[in-house]
Amino acid sequence: MSAKIAAALASLVLAVGASGCLRFYDIGIETPIQAKLDVSSFQRVLILGFLAGGSKDVDPNTETVRLLRSQLRTKSDLKVIDSDVLSLVDEVDKRRRAAGEAPVTTATT
Numbered sequence: 541m542s543a544k545i546a547a548a549l550a551s552l553v554l555a556v557g558a559s560g561c562l563r564f565y566d567i568g569i570e571t572p573i574q575a576k577l578d579v580s581s582f583q584r585v586l587i588l589g590f591l592a593g594g595s596k597d598v599d600p601n602t603e604t605v606r607l608l609r610s611q612l613r614t615k616s617d618l619k620v621i622d623s624d625v626l627s628l629v630d631e632v633d634k635r636r637r638a639a640g641e642a643p644v645t646t647a648t649t
Contacts, residue, residue, distance in 0.1 A: 584621055585618045585619070586621040587620070588625070588626040588628070590604045
């Protein structure tokens with residue numbers, strides 16, 4: 541029985557020793573995205589909202605606005621204008637009612 545214990549102990553020592561020899565290198569890769577719009581003549585940007593579906597638990601409109609504003613602040617020279625997020629679905633519904641059409645219903649899951 542001591543031979544089995546010695547073999548197990550030797551295996552454990554070898555495994556720990558071998559894992560200490562491993563090296564991991566963290567290589568960050570960023571691929572720059574080519575600009576699609578020429579915004580060189582602008583100094584400020586206003587992000588109001590997005591038309592998006594979803595559920596009541598997660599508001600993709602607010603999350604998308606927050607993400608885009610954050611990215612523009614850190615990765616561009618544009619001044620991001622802070623304002624309340626506008627619910628564009630409500631705006632579309634108002635205009636559809638005014639035109640006599642049925643309002644858009646949001647999907648619930």
